[in-house]
Amino acid sequence: MQDLIKLKISDQTNNEIHLTSEDNATQHLLKLKISDVENSMHPTPNYSEKQYPALNSSTQSIEIPTLSLQTSHVTQNTNHLPGLLNPFGRNLCFANSSIQALRPIFCALDNPDFAEHCLYASFLQLVQDMIQSTQLQSVNPLLSAMTTSQFQDGQQHDAAEFIYKLLEQLHEDTVMYSQRPDIIDSTFRIMLSDNEKGVVCSHRSREDRPLWCLPLPLNTTVKQQDVNSLLQNLLKKVPTIPKSCVPCQIQHSMLEYCVFEVLPRVLIIQLGRFLSNGDKINMLIGIPDTLKIQARTTNNTYQLKAIVKHYGTSRQGHYTTVTKDIQTQVWTEWNDGYVTRISAKEAITHEAYILIYTKE
Numbered sequence: 001m002q003d004l005i006k007l008k009i010s011d012q013t014n015n016e017i018h019l020t021s022e023d024n025a026t027q028h029l030l031k032l033k034i035s036d037v038e039n040s041m042h043p044t045p046n047y048s049e050k051q052y053p054a055l056n057s058s059t060q061s062i063e064i065p066t067l068s069l070q071t072s073h074v075t076q077n078t079n080h081l082p083g084l085l086n087p088f089g090r091n092l093c094f095a096n097s098s099i100q101a102l103r104p105i106f107c108a109l110d111n112p113d114f115a116e117h118c119l120y121a122s123f124l125q126l127v128q129d130m131i132q133s134t135q136l137q138s139v140n141p142l143l144s145a146m147t148t149s150q151f152q153d154g155q156q157h158d159a160a161e162f163i164y165k166l167l168e169q170l171h172e173d174t175v176m177y178s179q180r181p182d183i184i185d186s187t188f189r190i191m192l193s194d195n196e197k198g199v200v201c202s203h204r205s206r207e208d209r210p211l212w213c214l215p216l217p218l219n220t221t222v223k224q225q226d227v228n229s230l231l232q233n234l235l236k237k238v239p240t241i242p243k244s245c246v247p248c249q250i251q252h253s254m255l256e257y258c259v260f261e262v263l264p265r266v267l268i269i270q271l272g273r274f275l276s277n278g279d280k281i282n283m284l285i286g287i288p289d290t291l292k293i294q295a296r297t298t299n300n301t302y303q304l305k306a307i308v309k310h311y312g313t314s315r316q317g318h319y320t321t322v323t324k325d326i327q328t329q330v331w332t333e334w335n336d337g338y339v340t341r342i343s344a345k346e347a348i349t350h351e352a353y354i355l356i357y358t359k360e
């Protein structure tokens with residue numbers, strides 16, 4: 001995938017936008033054709049700085065879909081669900097895409113009432129405003145209500161880390177301020193255990209690992225992978241090299257494996273695209289509509305509900321979200337302020353990063 005660079009709008013007319021890149025201090029004047037602006041309700045939408053494919057010095061013009069652009073007004077919002085603001089230089093797409101993926105989940109939840117001002121109250125207010133208002137909403141009040149200030153620095157952040165911190169604090173709010181302290185826990189908490197079993201003796205050990213998002217490592221050497229094969233990989237029993245076993249006092253190998261002790265109503269999966277060396281794995285991962293996952297004592301069936309996508313590299317990029325109405329099978333794409341219907345084929349792409357499944 002090409003690197004992304006920032007382009008600044010220097011002029012705009014009805015059907016052309018002149019963009020100046022800031023790549024290595026060289027300036028390129030670019031003409032951008034917006035092919036379907038004429039069909040939109042607002043012939044001169046306001047576009048702000050966004051990330052676009054890398055350009056070389058000979059590039060005179062690029063044509064990019066309007067979907068990649070931010071509008072200050074929703075131009076094709078047929079379902080009256082406005083998007084979220086991402087003003088110039090604020091890099092809020094990590095939070096916007098996360099909220100847009102979680103919004104349908106929280107709309108279906110029986111949320112507690114909060115008398116106190118807390119993050120959960122701010123979050124519910126934002127969700128309500130997103131539904132009731134025809135204006136774009138801002139995630140800034142929500143970010144301000146978080147106990148961590150790390151997401152307010154105007155920099156790009158990892159959407160999975162944001163979701164993790166958000167759920168953690170929503171959970172803390174329910175414990176502190178509501179009569180139903182387990183609502184976030186019972187909805188989202190995964191309990192995975194790391195197990196060890198002796199191959200020649202009855203030695204067993206188990207350590208529980210509570211998670212808000214299930215990280216699934218990708219295997220770069222296997223061409224065709226899907227979420228089912230990644231789950232099988234996670235749960236398979238792997239023999240260790242022989243080591244000293246305390247209960248039986250002899251050297252032998254152990255079987256190491258994971259077990260789902262508890263699976264939640266809403267399962268959030270993070271595909272391990274970002275490696276510790278800074279590389280990003282861009283391979284296409286199969287994402288089934290339905291997942292059947294066995295926990296220690298239950299069989300669970302999940303339906304795909306949303307995908308947060310990451311475009312670009314680990315250094316810079318852009319997040320969007322696609323959500324599926326399970327009843328109508330209609331997919332919607334949320335790109336900051338731009339909300340549009342898409343096909344199922346467009347929903348599953350190389351950029352899929354965070355998957356949200358709901359239990360049947």
Ligand SMILES: [Zn+2]
Nearest residue numbers: 198201245248
């Ligand atoms: Zn042993």
